[in-house]
Amino acid sequence: MLSRTADHLFWMNRYTERAENTARLLDVNYQTSLLPQSEAVAQAGWQGLLSISELLPAYKEKHDVIRAKEVMDFMVKDERNPSSIVSCLSAARENARAVRGTLTTEVWETQNQTWLEVKRMIKQGDFEADPSQFFEWVKFRSHLSRGVTVGTMLMDEALHFMRLGTFLERADNTARLVDVKFHAVESDFYGTANGKDLEYDFYHWSAILRSVSGFEVYRKVYRDVIRPERVAELLILRPDMPRSLHASLNEVVGNLRMVANDQSSETQRRAGKLRAELQYGRIDEILATGLHAYLTQFLDRVNDLGAHISRDFLVPVPA
Amino acid sequence: MMQKFDEMYTQLPYEFFTHGAKIRDHYRIYDEWLARQPGNMMAKRREEAEMIFRRVGITFAVYGEKDEEGAGTERLIPFDLIPRIIPAHEWRDMEHGLEQRVTALNRFLHDIYHDQEILKAGLIPREQIEQNAQFRPQMMGVDLPNNVYSQISGIDIVRAPDAKGNGEYYVLEDNLRVPSGVSYMLEDRKMMMRLFPDLFSAHRVAPIAHYPDLLLETLRQSSPATTAEPTVVVLTPGMYNSAYFEHAFLAQQMGIELVEGQDLFVKDNFCYMRTTRGPQRVDVIYRRVDDDFLDPNVFRPASTLGCAGLLDVYKAGHINICNGVGTGVADDKSIYPYVPKMIEFYLGEKPILNNVPTYMCRNKDELSYVIANMKDLVVKEVHGAGGYGMLVGPAATKAEVEDFKKAVLANPSGYIAQPTLSLSSCPTFVESGIAPRHIDLRPYVLSGKTVQMVPGGLTRVALKEGSLVVNSSQGGGTKDTWILEDEASPVQAAQSQTQS
Numbered sequence: 001m002l003s004r005t006a007d008h009l010f011w012m013n014r015y016t017e018r019a020e021n022t023a024r025l026l027d028v029n030y031q032t033s034l035l036p037q038s039e040a041v042a043q044a045g046w047q048g049l050l051s052i053s054e055l056l057p058a059y060k061e062k063h064d065v066i067r068a069k070e071v072m073d074f075m076v077k078d079e080r081n082p083s084s085i086v087s088c089l090s091a092a093r094e095n096a097r098a099v100r101g102t103l104t105t106e107v108w109e110t111q112n113q114t115w116l117e118v119k120r121m122i123k124q125g126d127f128e129a130d131p132s133q134f135f136e137w138v139k140f141r142s143h144l145s146r147g148v149t150v151g152t153m154l155m156d157e158a159l160h161f162m163r164l165g166t167f168l169e170r171a172d173n174t175a176r177l178v179d180v181k182f183h184a185v186e187s188d189f190y191g192t193a194n195g196k197d198l199e200y201d202f203y204h205w206s207a208i209l210r211s212v213s214g215f216e217v218y219r220k221v222y223r224d225v226i227r228p229e230r231v232a233e234l235l236i237l238r239p240d241m242p243r244s245l246h247a248s249l250n251e252v253v254g255n256l257r258m259v260a261n262d263q264s265s266e267t268q269r270r271a272g273k274l275r276a277e278l279q280y281g282r283i284d285e286i287l288a289t290g291l292h293a294y295l296t297q298f299l300d301r302v303n304d305l306g307a308h309i310s311r312d313f314l315v316p317v318p319a
Numbered sequence: 320m321m322q323k324f325d326e327m328y329t330q331l332p333y334e335f336f337t338h339g340a341k342i343r344d345h346y347r348i349y350d351e352w353l354a355r356q357p358g359n360m361m362a363k364r365r366e367e368a369e370m371i372f373r374r375v376g377i378t379f380a381v382y383g384e385k386d387e388e389g390a391g392t393e394r395l396i397p398f399d400l401i402p403r404i405i406p407a408h409e410w411r412d413m414e415h416g417l418e419q420r421v422t423a424l425n426r427f428l429h430d431i432y433h434d435q436e437i438l439k440a441g442l443i444p445r446e447q448i449e450q451n452a453q454f455r456p457q458m459m460g461v462d463l464p465n466n467v468y469s470q471i472s473g474i475d476i477v478r479a480p481d482a483k484g485n486g487e488y489y490v491l492e493d494n495l496r497v498p499s500g501v502s503y504m505l506e507d508r509k510m511m512m513r514l515f516p517d518l519f520s521a522h523r524v525a526p527i528a529h530y531p532d533l534l535l536e537t538l539r540q541s542s543p544a545t546t547a548e549p550t551v552v553v554l555t556p557g558m559y560n561s562a563y564f565e566h567a568f569l570a571q572q573m574g575i576e577l578v579e580g581q582d583l584f585v586k587d588n589f590c591y592m593r594t595t596r597g598p599q600r601v602d603v604i605y606r607r608v609d610d611d612f613l614d615p616n617v618f619r620p621a622s623t624l625g626c627a628g629l630l631d632v633y634k635a636g637h638i639n640i641c642n643g644v645g646t647g648v649a650d651d652k653s654i655y656p657y658v659p660k661m662i663e664f665y666l667g668e669k670p671i672l673n674n675v676p677t678y679m680c681r682n683k684d685e686l687s688y689v690i691a692n693m694k695d696l697v698v699k700e701v702h703g704a705g706g707y708g709m710l711v712g713p714a715a716t717k718a719e720v721e722d723f724k725k726a727v728l729a730n731p732s733g734y735i736a737q738p739t740l741s742l743s744s745c746p747t748f749v750e751s752g753i754a755p756r757h758i759d760l761r762p763y764v765l766s767g768k769t770v771q772m773v774p775g776g777l778t779r780v781a782l783k784e785g786s787l788v789v790n791s792s793q794g795g796g797t798k799d800t801w802i803l804e805d806e807a808s809p810v811q812a813a814q815s816q817t818q819s
Contacts, residue, residue, distance in 0.1 A: 003593045004582050097376070098558045101571030105375075112376045157595060261596050313595045 007314035012095035013165035019088035020142035021173035028211035171248035397796030416671030453647030468643035473498025525774035531572035540767030549602035585628030681732035774802035
């Protein structure tokens, strides 16, 4: 298939996935902000969210203070913020429109409908009226988009590039989510036994789990009270947790294998190596080096993989 | 008072009679059906249609317009619910006429770029070809597969009353560069079948859904002889082009790649596209990009819409470009008046389809007639398209007429003029209810090894009352076009064999 077509498909799914994860991230912050907490803690939460998305400078250009309403507006509906939910859904749709001939009618109509509806909802003030409901809607449009894709697309290259986009983005986003929430606790996280009271811990960690639809999963897997080490393990190392780094890398490696060409062996090696480290890694080792440090290098390597995929198959990212 | 011709009713205006009266035969069943519908049905169906079009994303971009957020606007093409019906015998004549005309136009193009017999015979003044901006000297002596230049021709046909008030078809213009609109023809039919399935069981409407198949066949037949399994692609200027929907639609329907200039490159005098598995050779390009943008080495150097070196590959016979480079010299409005002569010259036949009588301002006596009678004429710039650069005399203000006179006098050979035809009207569902609106018809004629077309074409309708301009860029809409296979006689009763 055309490299440019593959590029549009890859980015269409990356943007859809990013919109979903931004909604998840905002929702968990919004939910946590409803808990009794000090102004400083709340502000730290929102600031962490911006910095982990690498958007703090862009935000500060427009707003003097970090407050829930401004941050949410910036991340949801600011069209000049390329990572806002509206921008992501619009970019996904623009990419879809560029290759609509490659998509099934259902996939195209799903993307187009999402874009038409999000514009309408923002205009009507649906987001302000009920943020959680709005985030829920974004998540479900993403579920729908993935389901329609898997349910209707021919299982050829086009599908593999779309899936590649979804899971590379998910690996990136889950890593950021874990990082920002553990970051909120300490400057870096090496394991528990700091002085925070248990009750705070419970709400904090369960909020993270809920943001990746992992609360029930946690209980089922560990049959234990919520412990941060185990939360980290679930989201990083468990291959059966669909939003974990390990599960995402499994999909990346698998889809990469399906589209392999003459020049892609180095890209596959790097993806395989990253996956192997997750497969054979242990949470205590990761925590010993510091979670933040670990996740930072993970994000770098995911970014590097993206650049290699572009170079080997797609429209190369200008250096 | 000018004669008027309506496709459905034998008398105008509509308000003076009730259903069943003054109906042309081929509209009788439709009229009876319409009479049975509850009052708000049409309005509801129209809402439904708009919703579906928007969801499906059947839109065209409007040049230069921005919405409140600064994004380019996408507009729905207005679709009218009332079909334009043509009886089979009328279509049969038109079909023969179209085949004849397009064949002659292709012969003309081949002649112009080879021996120029028609110029030697003195039928067309040489300078009208050689000084024409659409004439491409680079094409002299280049041989093309099947000797065909215009594989896809859109011939605009209007109907106007003759002296007796009967409807007569006229060719208004030929479109041999990149005629658009065929996707609307196909989508309009799909929409009609979705909204009004019962109408289709009561009429024998000739199907048109096989158009993409015919198109693909034509394009494959147009491949240079270098391969048995040609790779055909559609070349689009990109998603911000007003007809992007159509480009994507046709590529999808034919199951071929939709490429942009940046996807193509030339190596060793062959053209390739960049794919995820490396370069792949391209044999036929169905281009939806004008000549000027095709190859920056030869035409506009700044263009990024085409591919550098493409013209050399084309001239070497290693690729075919459809439509060919330089077809514009045959659909230019200054050449149009000569088409009937071409038909006689190349085919030795009498033209089946009429031309509209045309005054060429380049001729002195015709110029003075045009200047004296401009308020009654339609004056057109010979290179204009899309309804731009024209004056409809009877609808123009005095000042507009005077301005146009100056423009014509300054450059007489840049203009032609035609009598204001009273274009036929067709009942159309507008805000005020059902009212007559002017229409035209664009059949799409495909020329590969043979000439083929689907029955009918795209009917465009001027939605503004009294307007004669049907272009979508000027507020025109579209209608489904029905060629009735059997003169409006009801479809045979249900089959005798039924499941018990």
